[in-house]
Amino acid sequence: MLPTVILPGYLESADVYLPLQQALTALGTPTTTVPLCKRDWLPTLGGRSMVPILRQLDRTINEALTNNQATQINLIGHSAGGWISRIYLGEIPYTIHGDVTESAKLWDARSKIATLITLGTPHISGERWTRKNLDFVNDNYPGAMYSDLEYICVAGKSIYGEKKRGQWLAYSSYQQTCGIGNTWGDGITPIEAAHLAGATNITIEGVKHSPRTAGIWYGSPEVRSQWIEYLK
Template sequence: MVRGHWSLVTGHWLLSMLPTVILPGFLEAAIAYRPLEKFLQQSGFPTVTVPLQRQDWFPTLGGRPMTPILLQLHRTVEQVLRQYNTAKVNLIGHSAGGWISRIYLGEKAYLARNAAIAAIPPWEAYRFVATLVTLGTPHISQERWTRWNLDFVNNNYPGAFYSSRVRYVCVAGKSIFGQRRRGSWLAYSSYRLTCGQGNCWGDGITPIAAAHLEGAENLILEGVKHSPKAPGIWYGSPQVVPSWVSYLE
């Protein structure tokens, strides 16, 4: 017998879905993603957030390797694979969590900037990730503290690199136009640091131009802001999730 239920989110019958893992954005703790996690669970997607706390990011500050975050991501994915007795999971990466997830998919050793530190063996997670959804992820950057990590990602895994094995869905918000004036100065500065141009559209932190990948299924969502703590709606708001959740099915 096929098991499933009717989804109030998508408006049709859902079969049992692959479990989904959420990787938080830079300096964010798992608690900020509980509403999204709960909403996905109620919509038929068994969902777990990587149990990060804000201080878990501190060893990565200043452009250091994201190894502590990758280790926690891998432990969570392994736990979910065992718990649900499944060969694959879906992965949602918010903000920096999206490009960190691209490292996780890869098959090349993640080299630390300090030559005295040994390279981290690859996880080759493309083997057990069905879909990667990135939400407001800056896939490029001009900012010197993030360039090393992002250069590693884009030099080794450009675009939707594993698209023959993994479905890539890149979601960008269009809510704030960056300008050098009150109310949009933060967006202007952030966009300029990310893609080199401040006068463009984005979610207030990540410009649309940086949030998409060549070869991915790229979406633009009107009115969506970057952070789960921002006023208004963000990528994980109940009225926004239906715009991208069907890609997990």
């Protein structure tokens, strides 16, 4: 198999993805996680630029290609890591925050990626602090835009959002993301936001959003078996 790179979700550290990384490597796809820690996300707070994350993503992917003498990788983006990956793939310069020029070349990397797998990614959002970045993604790269790239979008169905104990967080998160609180999702991302038009869209029962949450998440053994078949 091709090597694989995992891009963590927002404010997540690479260490929580180690079990998934090790499991995928054991299956024959040498896997690396972008070596992020929580402080690496601090410059991006409040809807600011994702350039610091793109720099580390680009470095990790180039190292994976070199170390494995490969020309392409599989890219897995968890949560926000999925839509940040779509910025990386696209050819339009991500200069909307004024912190880099077109010479940065932290995008237009589609030729390096064989498959993009997103896990619980909010591909849409009504949150004011994410709109600038996500509007850039969806205005320029709507849906599964590139026909030469395979998109696999995985959603979890574990918590129905309601205004009552145990479901209030899900309700609030779903409402901020897609405008509807009374819907199904993984506790953070509603199903409809985790899918992309034109992609291979998968919904898995019982899956929760975070690797830190009690129960099963996207990287749990009984769940990952339903999407690893798409790795090239």
